[in-house]
Amino acid sequence: MPLQLYEKEKIIDACFEVFVQHGYAKTSTAMLAEAAGISKALIFHHFGSKKKLYITVLERCFDKMAPELNQESATEYGDFFEAKDQNGLKTIDYMRKHPKLNKIFFEAFYSTPDELKHEIHQFRAHMEEKYGAMNAERESQMMQLFNKISLREGIDSKEAYELVQVVSEYFRMKLAAELTDAEKMHDDGYWEKFFEKKNSFLDMVRFGIETHT
Template identity: 30%
Template sequence: MFESFENLPEEKKKRIIDVCIEEFAEHGYRKGSTNEITKKAGISKGILFHYFKNKKNLYLYIVDYVVKCFSDILAEQMEMMDSGDIFDMIRDISFIKIKAFTQAPAMYEFTVNAFLSPPEEIEEDIKKRYFQLYNDNFKLLAQKFDTSKLRNDIDEKKAIELLFISLDGISNKYIKDYKGREKEMINNADKIMKEFEEYMHILKVGLYDMGR
């Protein structure tokens, strides 16, 4: 669909993507200006729309790009993890995410804007991407989940689903608490991780046979 753009030299392609991320991170989808993007990227508006046809396609392309960047980092790190305690793995994955966000704050702010409050005209497209990301991460984590510590009366699949639902809820809590103060969230990473581990401990007590 975006063959003309994909065939550009990597340096030029990356410059356009970086400018788009910064513009949409700061102003969101509706207020993000394609005029500003073309000016900062050093291309004409006609060329930009030749690549993407319209603003919606451009925005969703950037969403896919950012999601792939973070997913690749996560998948690479998870490949190196040994199968074992699910809560230790979740903690490590959370640290990886925070580190990645700290190193790319504009991408982080863009991700928050895209998934927390998508405009109505692209809401369904964003939801599809979110659920695909959720399912991919679920499968990766489930493959490495050592279920030997679970209580005997607990269904393994439901236990993993509960963890993901809980993780999603905790993540959304912090995203909403720090909406508009994303840089402050990064600065408070240590405090957030301490609270996060407290939530995980409560779940562990409920799911594990602590005598094992």
């Protein structure tokens, strides 16, 4: 018998709390069943496995977060670099206000259990497809802002935009390497230095590194 949507969401929310408190590896199916108020057999019947339930929990987290982080249009900002900076700050602020969400995302994407690596890889692809239209619209808005920048003569707009994206990807990878625990999300000193360095790199892209005399 299929689960009613409301009942399913209650089960997922209960299991979310267990995964956050204990982590994937230390969470048993019995613990999940007890928290959800159903039998282990029903956990397997409705979700298939602990892995699939964990991925379902992650997807529900994304479904809650994505609309909130995309309420504002990037074109509300007058400057491309301001919009880029504010988008990053808004994401960090959201994660700091939702420490449980931050904790489960940290485990899933920055400290992925070995037995979940394949599933997380597939989940990333699924989320890219699911939110592809939203992300494409966001990218289009950013491009509109970027096209307002007065580039030097001979500079190709698409190549310049690609260079900015290369810098952004470098800092995304740097973040992945340096976020060694979820508590660092609340370290003001770390984020101050992180954004200071990122903006320094973007300023070099924007204004150049050579002094013209």
